[in-house]
Amino acid sequence: MDSSPTPANAAIAQGVTAPQHGPRPLLLFLNILWRETESDPELRRRALGGLRRYQDAGRPTPPPPAPCFAAAGRARLLHYGSGNDRAPVVFVPSLINPPAVLDLSESRSMLRHIAAAGHDAYLVDWGSPDPTDAGLGLAGHVADRLMPLLATLPRPPILVGYCLGGSLVLGAAALRACPAVATIAAPWRFGAYSAADRDMIAKLWKDARPICERLGYVPMEVLQSGFWAMDPERTIRKYAAFADAEAGSDAERAFMAVEDWANGGAPLTYAAGRDLFEDFYGSDVTGRTVWRIGGVTVDPSRLSCPTLSIVSTSDRIVPAAAGPALGQEHSLSLGHVGMMVGGRACEALWNPLSLWLSSHGG
Structure with a gap:
């Protein structure tokens, strides 16, 4: 019998335990860490040190x-x-991970910055689904959750959607006229993803679907494992870099806030997960303009209001080519999360977006 230690057991032997803070799922993270650092013992040491520091640090x-x-x-x-x-x-966030990425901290909050600039800003919090929500798909989140929220406002709002939230606001705009629509790193043309990424996502869902169907929801850990698989090297190196961050610095606080956000969040309803993996990634219903909500085909080219697509050339989660083709496009060179909360987010995204909103009545 092979008595060599598993990656998880070896990490625990070096003092890595699993307190209340992530990453989640920890065993998968440790296996990725072990694989990515197999030929670099120093990187492994620093990554484990960063992991320990992240787990033990006060918040x-x-x-x-x-x-x-x-x-x-x-x-x-x-x-x-x-x-x-x-x-x-x-502002409409993704269904994946909490909406806090748009309001991460006092110094890294797009929503507070936008409000301070004079905009009458609102943020959708999708909440946590209950067992009766298992059949609520992506179209249902638009028709039965987002549209009733928008109807409570005194006048039609400008819609701004981030990540999958951008896909959903295009659906909402197809159902009800609004003054303007902006999407930020929104996946729409799924055929633009690489074949390797689509194959990886298809396998992830094939393996996870049976248990998700029985549970009635898609656990956050399933989605997180997909994100890690897209860029495993960066996943590990950022923890190694965190080991050297100055104690008490803004960089230290920002890393913990972003990782806490990335490792948290409610599950997806089963139907929303099925729609995302099978219809969006698998069949590209949005890119092929066959996604329908309540009998209405969602076609961004038919929107009569001003539209803006914000994409990034260095976004690994949503490649720039996968964004929707809208009236205007604004291109960045920041990561999928960095564009929202990074050190350059204010100058690169928040301020230009504020000016665009002001120019269209917001």
Whole structure:
């Protein structure tokens, strides 16, 4: 019998345990770490040190939550700023991971920055699905959650969607006219993903689907494992770099906040996961313009309002070519999460977006 230690057992022998903080799933992370550092013992040592530091570090008090303006099922509409004579601006995050990436901390919050610039800003919090939501697909999240929230506002809002939230706001705009629509790193043309990525995602879903169907939801760990598989080297090297971060620095706090966000979040409903993996990634229903919501075909080219697609040439999660073809395109060179909360996010994204919103009544 082979008595050599497994990656997980070897890591535990070196003092890596699993306290309350991630990464999740830890065993998969350790296996990736072991594989990526097989020929580099120093990188392995630093990555394990960064992992230990991340797990054991104290956390600062998060910013106070914004007040709830309206609710629809488990979803809530949070209000930032105050009402004015401008059109409301509703930010729609992905269903994957919490909405906190748009309000990460006092110094790294797109929503608070946008509100401080005078916009009447709102943020959708999708909440955590309950067992009765298992059949709520992506179209259902638009029709039965997002549209009722938007209907509570005194006037039609400008819609801004991040990641999968961008795909969903294009669906909402097809159902109800709005003053303008902007998407940020939104996947739409799934045929633009590499064949290797699509094959990897297809295998992930094939393996996970039976248990997800029985559970009625898709655990966050399934989605996280897919993100890690897209760029395993970066996944490990960022922990190695964190081992050297200055204690008490903004970089240290930012790393922990982003990783806590990435390792948290509610599961997807089973139907939403099936739609995402089979219809979006598998069949590219959006890119082929055959996605329908309540009998309405979602075709961004038919929207009569101003539209903006913000993409990044260095986004590994949503390649620039996978974004929707809208009226305007603004290209960045920042990571999928870095464009929202990184050190250059304010100058590269927040301020240009604020100016665009102002130019269209928001």
